[in-house]
Amino acid sequence: MRIALIAHDEKKPDMIDFVRGRLGDLEAMEITTTGTTGKRIQEATGLDVDRKESGPIGGDMQIGAEIVDGDCDGVVFLRDPLTAQPHEPDITALLRICDVHDVPLATNLASADAVLDELVRQSEPDSQR
């Protein structure tokens, strides 16, 4: 299982809390991140992550390409809904490509656990999916 973890600046503390709380499950997965999110996660938890470029310079697009290639099984993208982002078109494209490829996507903390729970369930040996 490969999961993408992405957070806008105002949501990075929430992402760190999420990763700390689910460290056991995340350690068993491959993790891909945008640049700064991955750096923060590594610094805070020591988790091994595949860091793409920072979001505003194309990291969202790189993760979108993984989804198109069928390499990413789920996305937790903690968006900041209160701050305009210069790369809003890239963000919209990433969300859209998750829908195109029917990849589980959480855009807030309340649903992040649900997406991760689903990936954990799918990785169990007797899973039907």
Ligand SMILES: O=C(CO)COP(=O)(O)O
């Ligand atoms: O901007 C982002 C997602 O749109 C996140 O990028 P960083 O992880 O590099 O801050």
